[in-house]
Amino acid sequence: MQKILKLSELEMFKSGKILNINCKGEIKRRLLDIGLIKDTKIIPVLKSPSGDPRAFSIRGSLIAIRKEDARNIEIEEVKEIKEIRE
Amino acid sequence: MKEHKIALAGNPNVGKSTIFNSLTGMHQHTGNWPGKTVENTEGEYIFNNKKYTLIDIPGTYSLMSHSEEEEIARNYICFGNPDVTVVVLDGTCLERNFNLLFQIMEITEKVIICVNLLDEAKKKEIYIDLKKLEKILGMPVIGTIAQKKKTLEELKKAIEKMCQNSKKENNKKIEKTNFKIEYDEIIENGITKIEKIIRKRYKLPEKLYRWISLKFIDGNKEICDSIEKYLKISINDEEIKSKIQEILEDLEKENIKRENIKEKVISEIVKKSERVNKEVTKYKKEDYSQKDRKIDKILTSKKWGIPIMILFLGVIFWITIVGANYPSQLLFTGFSWIQEKILNFLQFINCPEWIINPLIFGIYQTLTWVISVMLPPMAIFFPLFTILEDLGYLPRIAFNLDGFFKKVCCNGKQAITMCMGFGCNSCGVTGCRIIDSPRERLIAILTNNFIPCNGRFPFLITIASIFIAGSFSGIGASIISTISVIGIIILGIILSFFISKILSKTLLKGKPSSFVLELPPYRKPQFIRIIIRSIFDRTLFVLGRAISVAIPAGLVIWIFANIGAGGESILTIVANFLDPFAKLMGLDGYILTAFILGIPANEIVLPIILMSYLAGNTLVDIEDTQTIAKILMDNGWNILTALNVMIFTILHFPCATTLLTIKKETGSIKWTLISFLLPTLCGVVICMVTTAIYNIFV
Incomplete structure (x- = not known):
């Protein structure tokens, strides 16, 4: 029932689950370091004034990621009953 | 007395440096900014008659990669042979912090876990079962609030115990567990x-x-x-x-391919972190960071994010400029009172004139001048700026502006170094350490000087209020002069973007690096600590470098103004020589000479110009704008001269302090030279263009 998206396509305050990180070397390493692995829950919670980058809630911390990088991260949307309000 | 080596490790921004400072009493700057410590810093403390050397290693999220910080951290923990490694964890996000802890636990058994920021955790209603954590990991766990020295006593005791145990090999209290990460x-x-x-x-x-x-x-x-x-x-x-x-x-x-092993390893560690965190941490509120998100919502909003940022910075500059006047004047008065006394004394002991004059009217006067005009603005600007830093606001600036910097193949963090540049370019250059990619760091260093520092502000304001607002009166005049100063600053900012872009496409080619930036939780600033740190670590540090340049420069300026041939001082000879070239730029030889002699500090450019015009032999301090206006106009200044002086103030070589800092940060004479030439060429070209246009139309 769940659809596969790119992280860049995930709407604000919708919850996603990481499937695959296709970023290259350095960026992938940084993402792994902050705990972004398969099955990690990720929610976009902030948008910068120009719309990019966005900041995501990941394992209790807030991490800014650019669109170019988010495009290379595959996720599936998670339907949650309780969504984080604005 | 036995000596023990204690390594202090942890993620960036977990209060590691605060713990280090509290334990050792050493001055080291702490900011609510990820990744402050770039080299190992050492400090010492004594506990129960034993000496402990504390090594503050760079804050990192992991030890598995090849960034400079991680390599330093990893090498020290693995091969530096510390008696104990204290791993500092952020109590408000333990799970992510476990990642580094577990990696360190794979390397050494002599680990003490220090769960810090318990007060912040409590505020967010996060409860951590430290006893249980100790049981699971089989390592001593200490809870601390770094600002409260008392909580650090426990840490010292635990360190002492482990140091003794490692000698006697009898682990009494904490039972060892076979905690380890297991892989496929x-x-x-x-x-x-x-x-x-x-x-x-x-x-x-x-x-x-x-x-x-x-x-x-x-x-x-x-x-x-x-x-x-x-x-x-x-x-x-x-x-x-x-x-x-x-x-x-x-x-x-x-x-399984070899390049995928690292991912597998990290995945196991992260999963283990998740499991351990679930066992020891209780969140009362599901959404414990909601307050922070609400603040963020405003500070990074499309409508208000950037205006609020400009407002914050504007208020800081305003307080700095207005507030610095009085203490500056006080210092001037104080120093000239001392000067009288020294002069009297030297004359009393019959010191010859040829020593007194260069010593007092050259070195002493330039030196005290630089201190009087530099110290107050910096002592005001940096504490204010550090409050923003401590609050955790700076990463938000980077977040807000990253979109613009990405367009010129750079990184949002450059915005922060530019903001620091408004205070002092030398500090801005040092601040570029926060940029990970060497290419982007270099661009930020080279373009920092396009941002006018405190030292250039008052000069810009004086010129603008004389020449640009001259034909207006009252409130209108101050508005016009403000607008023109802002206009010049914007020119500097635009050029720094433009040059960044050009550098990205030519000398420093490359794609923008990743921008994976943590926006840390907001924290209450620690005011007293801020004042002490920002004065010691930034203000006095820069002042020290400035003084070391002001002393020889003072002598040179005096020689220029007082020694000469055929009735003309060297200053005049040089000025006459430069005059034809300066005229092309719409300036005159004296102005250009003043900029060159003003290399120790931008603040003394105007005093040198006035000294030259009045044919004086010491720096001239004139408070009254009317008098300054008259002197300048008598010497042929017009609106074009004023405009070009303002442009050249923004666009010329960095001051000596900044050049020294650039040399130190880049370790390269070539890049220091480029940082010298880049803004100078821009300034010369733009001034020539404005002069040509002016000459066509007027």
């Missing part, structure tokens, strides 16, 4: 095979056997090189090499 069976088998070989041939601390084996299978070049360098165990050793080949073939059969 096939990787585990590989580890066992290599471990056997290393164990047979080398004597190492227990944990390293397994760790080295894993790293050899993973094959990261930097790590393997370090292992060879420090432990003399080579991955290219015949026996080890053939075994690794065998293991890799086994992995290949299971469809």
